[in-house]
Amino acid sequence: MTEGNFVDYVKIFVSSGKGGKGSTHLHREKFIQYGGPDGGDGGRGGHVYLVGNKGLWTLFHLKFARHIKAGHGGDGGGDRSTGADGEDKFIEVPLGTVVKDKETGETLFEITEDGEKQILARGGKGGLGNWHFRSSTNQTPRYAQPGLAGVEMDIILELKVLADVGLVGFPNAGKSTLLSVLTSAKPKIADYPFTTLKPNLGIVAYRDFQSFVIADIPGIIEGAAEGKGLGHYFLRHIERNSTLLFLIPVDTADIKGEYDILVNELTKYNPEMLDKERLVVISKCDMLDDELKAELKAELDVSFKGVPYMFISSVAQQGLTDLKDRLWKMLNE
Numbered sequence: 578m579t580e581g582n583f584v585d586y587v588k589i590f591v592s593s594g595k596g597g598k599g600s601t602h603l604h605r606e607k608f609i610q611y612g613g614p615d616g617g618d619g620g621r622g623g624h625v626y627l628v629g630n631k632g633l634w635t636l637f638h639l640k641f642a643r644h645i646k647a648g649h650g651g652d653g654g655g656d657r658s659t660g661a662d663g664e665d666k667f668i669e670v671p672l673g674t675v676v677k678d679k680e681t682g683e684t685l686f687e688i689t690e691d692g693e694k695q696i697l698a699r700g701g702k703g704g705l706g707n708w709h710f711r712s713s714t715n716q717t718p719r720y721a722q723p724g725l726a727g728v729e730m731d732i733i734l735e736l737k738v739l740a741d742v743g744l745v746g747f748p749n750a751g752k753s754t755l756l757s758v759l760t761s762a763k764p765k766i767a768d769y770p771f772t773t774l775k776p777n778l779g780i781v782a783y784r785d786f787q788s789f790v791i792a793d794i795p796g797i798i799e800g801a802a803e804g805k806g807l808g809h810y811f812l813r814h815i816e817r818n819s820t821l822l823f824l825i826p827v828d829t830a831d832i833k834g835e836y837d838i839l840v841n842e843l844t845k846y847n848p849e850m851l852d853k854e855r856l857v858v859i860s861k862c863d864m865l866d867d868e869l870k871a872e873l874k875a876e877l878d879v880s881f882k883g884v885p886y887m888f889i890s891s892v893a894q895q896g897l898t899d900l901k902d903r904l905w906k907m908l909n910e
Contacts, residue, residue: 584635584636584637584639584640584736585635585636585735585736585738585814586636586733586734586735586736587636587640587669587733587734588643588679588731588732588733588734589639589640589642589643589644589645589731589732589734590623590643590644590645590687590729590730590731590732591625591644591645591646591666591668591697591698591728591729591730591732592644592645592646592647592698592702592727592728592729592730592835593622593623593624593625593647593648593651593663593698593699593700593701593727593729594621594622594623594624594647594649594663594664594698594700594727594729595622595650595663595701595724595725595726595727596620596621596624596649596650596652596700596701596702596703596704596723596724596725596726596727597618597620597621597649597651597652597653597660597663597703597704597724597847598618598619598621598624598652598653598660598703598704598721598722598723599616599618599619599652599653599655599704599707599709599721599722599724600616600618600652600654600658600706600707600721601614601701601706601707601719601720601721602614602615602616602617602653602654602655602656602706602707603615603707603719603860603886604618604655604656604718611717613708613711613716613717614706614707614708614710614711614716614717614718614837615655615656615657615706615708616653616654616655616657616708616721617648617653617654617655617659617660617702617704617706617708618623618653618659618703618704618706618709619651619652619653619659619660619704619706619722619723619724619760620648620650620651620652620653620659620660620661620662620663620703621649621662621663621700621701621702622648622649622650622662622663622700622701622702622703622724622725623647623649623662623663623664623665623666623700623701623727623855624647624665624666624696624697624698624700624835625645625647625665625666625667625668625686625696625697625698626665626666626667626668626694626695626696626697626698626901627668627670627674627676627694627695627697628667628668628669628688628692628694628808629669629670629671629672629674629688629692629693630669630671630672630691630741631671631672631691631730632670632776633669633670633671633672635671635736635904636670636671636674636734636736636766638644638669638752638892639668639670639734644790645666645667645668645701646697647663647664647666647700647727648663648664648665648790649663649724649727650662650663650700650701650703650724651663653703653704653706653721654801657706657708659703660703662700663700664704665700668697669695669783669784670687670688670734670736671736672688672690672691672739673687673688673689673736673737673738673739673817674687674688674734674735674736674737675687675734675735675736675737675854676688676695676697676732676734677732677733677734678730678731678732678733679730679731679732679733680705684887685697685732689739691808692749694711696730696797697726697730698726698728698730699728700727700730700761700817701724701725701726701727701728702724702725703724703725703783704721704722704723704724704725705721705722706721706722707719707720708722715717717888717904727843733792734910735815737813737817738778738792738817739790739815739817739867740778740790740791740818740903740908741789741790741791741818741819741820741908742781742789742790742791742792742816742819742820742821742822742904742908743791743794743815743818743820743822743823744756744791744792744793744794744822744824744840745794745815745823745824745843746823746824746825746839747825747839749796750824750825750826750860751824751826751860751861751891752793752794752824753777753793754794754891754892755858755860755889756777756779756791756793756890757779757792757891757909758859758891758894758897759779759781759897759900759901760779760780760791761853774860775892776795777792778790778791778792778793779791779792779793781901783901783905787905789904789905789908790835791822791904792814792818794814794815799825802877810900812843812846812847815843815850816847816849816850817885818853819853819854819908820841820855820856820904820907820908821850821853821854821855821856822856822904823836823839823840823855823857823858824858824860825857825858825859826859826860826861827859827860827861827862827864827865827873827888828861828864831879832833832877832880833877833881834857836857836881836884854907855885856885856887856903856904856907857881857884857886857887858885858886858887858888858889858900859873859877859881859886859887859888859889860889860890861890861891861892862889862890862895862896863890863892863893863895864886864906870888872874874888885903887900887903
């Protein structure tokens with residue numbers, strides 16, 4: 578999937594159908610001069626549903642669907658005939674889609690399971706026919722109820738990528754390179770910041786035909802929680818990852834300082850991020866000889882006290898098997 582086809586944010590207008598009118602019909606039949614009321618009820622308006630589909634990875638198919646309207650209910654008829662229900666509309670969305678009211682910003686619900694179906698806009702109720710209003714004092718009512726109006730609303734659909742592991746790091750930290758060697762994903766890789774503008778997903782093949790999903794999130798910069806850089810457009814994708822992999826190049830001036838900035842930005846965006854499992858991975862370690870690596874390890878043992886870390890090299894394929902083992906253990910403890 579190209580970056581242009583990955584859409585994780587859309588605004589759409591939805592409208593459910595209005596209910597049909599009740600009928601004011603009076604019964605007419607040969608040899609029956611004064612038939613009573615027999616007007617049927619109007620049909621209900623069509624609902625608008627959201628349905629989870631595990632085969633979808635993006636909201637691209639809704640990018641140009643600005644208006645989605647369900648059908649109106651049919652009017653009631655004679656002989657107590659009920660009008661037809663309006664046509665329901667089903668909007669298929671990828672798993673991890675959050676639905677928000679555009680005006681209030683309120684989160685309405687989330688779709689997280691395949692086949693999960695939620696009513697977004699309920700159709701209007703059909704009006705009662707005059708048959709319901711007959712009485713001993715009014716045996717031929719010539720009135721019926723109109724159908725109720727449908728619901729109109731502007732909504733926002735936001736996709737939060739569903740992955741087991743989220744790759745977190747500064748721009749140009751080597752996240753896309755790591756994803757490309759761990760999985761069969763082919764992200765865009767270049768030697769400049771913000772190469773990745775959209776999340777990339779890859780499936781890591783593990784032992785005994787087992788696997789887990791890893792997501793390459795666009796790089797974080799200081800101030801991202803306030804919207805700097807790509808801001809909230811990528812931070813929300815980390816919320817659903819159960820494990821966070823912090824990738825920091827070994828040639829960074831202050832490894833612990835960079836880690837603290839990353840953690841701080843995630844915490845400012847959502848304090849619940851601190852509850853996730855964390856692993857710090859020091860990349861590009863093919864640049865170090867054994868002596869330098871031992872010195873760095875002694876330093877990191879002090880600064881990263883209580884936080885697990887390890888050394889790898891994506892280009893030289895060093896430590897990748899250990900990394901998979903470590904991640905699998907963290908995901909399945």
